[in-house]
Amino acid sequence: MFRLKDILPNTLKTIGLTKQYNTQSVIVHWQEIAGDEIASHAWPVSIQRGVLLLAVNNPVWSHHLMMLKPILMDKINTYLNEKLVFDIRFQAGNLQNYQNNQEDGVNIPLLQPAKLNSEELADLWQATAAIQDDSLRKKCYYVLIKQTALHKAKQQEGWKSCKRCNVLVPPAQVYCTVCSIECKQETKQAITKLLTEAPWLTYKEVCQFVPCSPRQFHAAKKRLVHKLIHALFQPGWDKLNEATLVMLMTGVKPGRINDTMVDTVIGKIKVRLAEKVRRKSHVSAYRR
Structure with missing residues (x-):
């Protein structure tokens, strides 16, 4: 018998889900990574193209965490055993909006997930064929279903790709949060x-x-x-x-x-x- 934590990394790498899993891990295990004090004032919103977006509940902590950026990035990347985060950006926000948006370690989407047809479900099941452990394969399969259903729901609601990357954004937006920050910085420069x-x-x-x-x-x-x-x-x-x-x-x-x-x-x-x-x-x- 193999332990789940021993076989999960290679399995996820085989089916191309390593980055998605690690990104989710930062959000799920944020309190463990950052510590109770930081987690009470800042919470991860997303990680896109190596940029971690943190919601912070007051300007004082934004300034404080700005000084701690190198330490935080090192903690995250050490925890994941991968250099996933290259920068951290901050935004004002109500932490409960993000902390309460979790259940069993998986984000609850704001949109109602769309229903997948039998062909789409079959394709997702086939994508997990490399996983030998049946229990692990089912778990990865359900994660894929949830992500694909949410992606499909966004497309049905008219969400479109960010002009600079492939992340879907609401119809009223042109850029995703990270790209919007980058555009403003480039304009300023x-x-x-x-x-x-x-x-x-x-x-x-x-x-x-x-x-x-x-x-x-x-x-x-x-x-x-x-x-x-x-x-x-x-x-x-x-x-x-x-x-x-x-x-x-x-x-x-x-x-x-x-x-x-x-x-x-x-x-x-x-x-x-x-x-x-x-x-x-x-x-x-x-x-x-």
Whole structure:
């Protein structure tokens, strides 16, 4: 007699279900992997293309877990004995929505699973033919039925493939959660690069090269301004950086900018920073 845990890995590998099984294992055994404290504040939603999406119940824990990302990834991959997770992303969420969506270690789909016909059932049974143990074969067969029935239900409800991967998403969505996060990150980087090279561009002009929302544009511009202001007193600061900062803040094009304008704007920034430092020093002294 062989123990189930000894023969399961090779069997799953034979029928091509290893990644699906390991992905589900992270969700089912999350509390054991992450520990009680982390599990009480964060819960896995999905793993897609090596990215684990965690629902976190408050911003403080999001920041805390961001610092623990390497440790968490190492724990997960060590537990699975496979490098399955390469990154972790976080989203705000009610953990009960995910914790209560489990039964016997299998996620309960939000959609009602579709009925499979005899031909589909036969194909799934044939897919498990390599499993010698009858009990194990039936368990894998039922898992396949549930996954296939849910996939079929999504197709019947008009779900379509994500534009960047094969994951099915609701009709109103264009991208799956992971791809959506990746797209936003790529857009942010593209806007930042464009404004670094041409800091005088307006929102409409940027949209001709990088389609984005006004919020994305202003957020990227604000981050770049703060970055340059922070570097204002650092070694290596030069006139080019000053001109870039002025063009970002005023929208003035290179042909119209001059030394007087740069000195005036930079001077005002330095005065404001000095006032801010004095106010902070005054508050600190008062508290003491």
